[in-house]
Amino acid sequence: MPEQYDIVADKLTKSYGKFTAVDRISFEVPRGSVVGFLGPNGAGKTTTIRMLTCFMPPTSGSARVAGHDVFYESMAVRQKIGYLPESTPLYLEMRVGEYLTYRGKLRGMGRADLKKAIGHVTDMCWLSDRLRWPIGKLSKGYRQRLGIADALLHNPPVLVLDEPTVGLDPSQIRETRKLIGNLAGQHTVLLSTHILSEVELICQRVVIIGRGKILAQGTPDELKSGSRTGDKARLLVDVRGPTAQVKSALAALPGVQEITVVSDGPVCSLQLTGRVDGALREQVAALVLQRGWALRELRSGGMSLEEFFVQIIDPGASSAA
């Protein structure tokens, strides 16, 4: 029976004594997609991932990975999952090729398959020129690539990457993202991170978790537009003209609920809040020109994923900001 989803979590729960780290979370990861798993530190991301990768059993609830139950068919799940843990733990005294051979043999791969697979993953992760290097001598970026190469080695349908870009420099981050982007389609990827731009760049779907619960899920665009403050979007206008007159003129436009002066001077900057849509932007532009002022900038201050994230994680903080 072909399943549409490669990862299905159903009321997954993990408690440590009285503390519930993950509280009845349910989500799905469609086959072949890259899904971002977002949350602040301590939200339960790693705990969830550890349950999905069979590192620890759930307290209650269940999860299926690549069609197998993580508790009852743990070995089958392990064969079908490639996992990069948060700290990219490696044996520093081993050489790159040696380590990949060791990992492949642990997974029961045959000699010929393994040789081919090592060639493939080292090409893919730009590691071919480092095969004979001791891992301890590799930079953080190369170690991260080796961790990903290890996760890819047995060509698993499902990849789980826990914060793969932490501690890398900007160019390495870009390379790693490109690599993960290339994996979409052939692999189902669950990418845990707390870097939001990363999610917008490479993820088709986002699952946001906070204090052990799922707070939101959907595509990044859905989350941004369908936010709870849909009718409180903002528009930023920079106009050269007398501040007071500009303010009163703009306040009279339909749909504007609130107007605040961000900065005063020969060029004033105003922020409009209300039902801001395309029509309003056109009206603002027309009005400014009609009055003979100069329009410097007209920018829709729609909600960024970051704002949405902050708002959903901590509803109290966003109103104060």
Place this chain on the structure above:
Amino acid sequence: MSQIFTLAKRELGGLFYSPIGYIVLALYLLFVGLLFSLMVLRPGQIADPGPMFLWNHLILIFLVPFMTMAIFSEEYRSGRIETLRTSPLGEMSIVLGKFLGAMGFYLGLIGSSLAFVIILSFFGRPDYMPVLTSYLGLVLMGGLMVSIGLFFSACTQHQVLAAMSSCIVLVALGILFQFIPQFLTAFIRHSWSWLAVVKHTMSYLAIEPHMVDFSRGIIATQNVVFFLSGTLLFLFLTYVVLETRKWR
């Protein structure tokens, strides 16, 4: 099955790559060399390497804990336990693989003492059968020591703590249980008092009495059973510790 050997090979490699492995090896050779030159290689003495083997455990109880301390502790500390435990192999295979790897190093360790047997063969004609049984005894005893070390290493992520705990247990088995019973005898009034039970248990658990026969060229079933059952017990306990850790 082949995965167990893959794991064992890596563990063995890890020990040979680490400075600890070489320090253990050097200290072992130093102290066995002392035993050899003080007790075996003396003018006018029979060419019998027996004493060298009989007192071997006094060296090993201090060295084996350092050999085994990192086996699980370091995996926990570095987080490599995650890649290991999410690989498609069961806890039993992990325990056996690590055990065999450490035993491989241990065999190399006691094998290095063959050098002294060779030296002895230049000066006299020792009886080689007791040498063979002594090595058998050392291997069986090593199984027990390594499995004890493995167990304590699986209990904690702190290497030093693992080394100290296994060292305490091995010193108890190797030295304390040898002498405490003699001391207790004075306080025992009748043969079924609890003190007598403690005394007999300790005497039974002491390592040395089980090694005497081996060094004389005797393979006694009771000694083989003692070491093998102890090894299996601690391997099982290690497995239990690994299994329970994931439920916490």
